[in-house]
Amino acid sequence: MTWKRRAWLQPASPGGGRAEATPYVWLALGVLLQFSAFGQVLTNTSRGVVVAHDRRMELVGGWTVDGVQNATMIVAGGDRVVVLDALHNEAVVVELANGRSKRMKTAETPIDAAFVNGRLYILARDARLLNDMPLQADMLEEANGKLYAYSRVTGLLHEIGGRTFRLKPFAADLELDGTTAYLTYPREARVRTVDLTSGVIGEVAVGAVPVDLAFAGGGTALSARILAVADPSAKRVWLTESTQSTAAAVGRGFLRGVLGLGLFGDRASQFPTGVDRVETKGRLWIAYDSSSGTLYHFDRKQSRVLARNLAPHAFALTENGVAWWNGTSVAEKRLR
């Protein structure tokens, strides 16, 4: 396959110019990566980096156990890690301390999981089950010992064992921070917030197509949360100050708006095909472009490529940097 693609590339680079300067070459590289980059997931745990690939699971520098056929998601708890195979309805849970593993069949399409108060929850999207409980949802998030699930189709945000919030459907991402939920709406160019205590819903306009968000600071008693929002259409990560909950805003006497700062000012974009995933840990910010598999490290002024041809879940922030699966081993780069 590789040979054939390269043969196809030759006419697309007339004049023998630099391969990376022509869009066709770049596109073809994108094609190539698609055949090999999936089925690899990686996460950071209390014991170090765990990666699942090629039917194996490994704690870097530690145990290795049998994994799943096609790893689609990995989630770490305090003392365990679970890898999901949403395609083949299987999960493997491993104790981080000793590598003792347990394989289990799941209901249809285990798309997400969470450890809450020592208990593992697996969301089987197409069976519409959270463990054994009927639930239609696509995303799971945990905050303060509570589990929340959102359905893109119904727009319902469920607090498991608690109340249900009716939101607009079709959000791309859900993140929780204390008592506030944040959801991105790509079509509407909005980020909506839900005060999980009062139920008050707010919204801010962000960029052109906001897809993913992470927390980039703020969130104190005196300052609103700063959101880093990946916008692949604008090819920027926006820094946006979220709307305060009504209670907080009234208490402080004003309602904060949107900063909406695209990083890097008006200069040419630092993300050639945009980024659609963003992750933060303190001052460590990384972004990822699913279309090309490119991972970036960025700050307010610049970005730089860390790795290419990565699977969507094959990287993670660690305490001091970032780790990713490079196809044969775990690579780590110190960023602090």
Next chain:
Amino acid sequence: MTALVLAVLLAQARLASDFELAQMQAQLARARDFQSQLSARLNLGDVRAARNETSLARAEYTTAYELAERERLVARRNSSLTRYANATSYAALAQAKLGRAATSFALLEEVARYASDDAESWNLYASAMRVLGHPRKAVSAARNAVATADEPLDLAVYQHALATALIEVDNVTEAERLLVTVTTALRSEKFAPLQQEAARQEAFEVYSSARGDVAAYVALLNRAQLRLAWLYEKRGATGAAREQYRRVLEGRSDDVVALTALARLAADDAERARLYAEAFEANPFSLALIREYRKALTTPQTDMQRALVHLERGELRAARAVLDELLVKFPANETLRGLRREAEGVAVVSLPSASPTSRELRALLEGFERLTPEQRAALDAMTFTSNVLVNGDRATIEGVPVTIQGTFDVHAPLTYRILGAAGDALLVEVAR
């Protein structure tokens, strides 16, 4: 809607005449934009697959994937996220058709992030999951497509896709209800403009990926009626099944699936023979048709039927002759290749016993060229005794045609040697 490419996948064997193949190749030749080219490639791939031309089908799907991949990256670079999501869906579908489950699934999940409000994306998700053999995932995605559809024709397409997936998880009650809804709606006044336009255009081609409302309408009505008929037939409602199959033939008289089904349900042999002949003229390579026909042979009227009759009777030499002629015309056809392999018969040929049975003589006739030198020497030394039946200038032993050298008494058992095989007869010599 007109600009949409609607994927309507069929689990049963589909019509795939040479004419249709030519039409699709013409469509490809005219195609300039991404969706036209993609649609043409997927259609060609599906037709090739239906004709069991696996290598050619994979080549079309691979090209479709490359088109989609290029489009998604250009769209991404141009900040057109709607185009990006659409192209990514089709890249996933092409990957599914190529059997690359992990890549297909990852691409579909990527689309779900951007376009969970897009019914067409969910429909493509369902199609890909069905192709990959995950019908429960397909059901879930198809329900999302139905829930987010707005236009009536779109809704009918997605209801049909949901019904198809439901059949695969044995929820036939809900599937039948949906298909009744779809077929009733499509034949109702609500779709009168499309019905009239289809009639005006004399549109009848059934595409797996139909571009434009008329093509989508024609394809959808065909598939929905076929599926509903099949459900009726499965639960023994033969009259209702026949009615639906006949309605399919009203849309196009050479639909191989409907013709095969009606042949299966035919009231008498003459009607069955006529329908099978029409079905083989429509698509001689349909595996479903071939399977059905071999269970209920009729007087052959096409070359493929003749080959199958020879195969069923164990007349492998004659079957090979017919199949070899067909392979000259269709060298890449996997169905023909498979039948040709079957016509080779068993690899090891045994010598007949002293009073050979019909099976022993027929096996020797079919495999004479594969006798080892040692077997040939042994055969030359052997004599056999059988009754000969002479009918005019045709002689048979145990039903196997023979050409006899020498004179003999037709009223007494003949003792003979076997010299060889010529055409469909064994060459024997009267033993002195």
